[in-house]
Amino acid sequence: MAHEKFTELELESQISRIMDSFNFEKVHKHMVDTNHQWYSLGGMSVPSLQSIKNTARSLLVQAAYSGEKVSNQGTGGFVAYKLPWGMQLTFQLAWAY
Secondary structure, three states: OOOOOOHHHHHHHHHHHHHHHOOOOHHHHHHHHHOOOOEEEEEEEOHHHHHHHHHHHHHHHHHHHHOOOOOEEEEEOOOEEEEOOOOOOOEOOOOOO
């Protein structure tokens, strides 16, 4: 049965599980191989693995605590979702409807 509302502890648990299981190394390798750059204080550059992880976690937290039942936050290819059945993180290269 899908839950439509999660406790703060459940949301934090889901975020931790995603952060532990997401293949950030694969995303970083793709970004290095394709010269996928983000803006930082020093200008445009391929982000470090730690910067990628920090950004993903920040997006997950923003989506989780948005106050809406369904929410998403995205930047630089990442999209974090809060859905009725739980949290999700994607790194998207292309999307169309």
